[in-house]
Amino acid sequence: MKKFLELINKLIDPSLKGEILTYENLKSKFEMNIAASDLDIDKCRATLEAGLPNDYEFFLRNFNGGKLFLVDDFAGFKLLVVRN
Secondary structure (H helix, E strand, O other), rough: OOOHHHHHHHHHOOEEEEEEEOOOOOEEEEOOOOOOOHHHHHHHHHHHHOOOHHHHHHHHHHHHHHOEEEEOOEEEEEEEEOOO
16 A cells, blocks of 8 residues: 555645556546544544554545546546545
């Protein structure tokens, strides 16, 4: 997870947005959210019976979700956030 976050940090600017070209030479965008607060993570952990996986909690402490690999509004992954 740490290597993945380091890659994202290299791709995004201070506005938490960035882009990279895919293997097909298509522009792929990243739109990350600001980090989750300790309070939000604690509330989430208390709500979930199984708790949060360590890697996901590590991710939330860096970015509270985001959108990865957005290509021309028809592809991508949306990561869930611990609050709206």
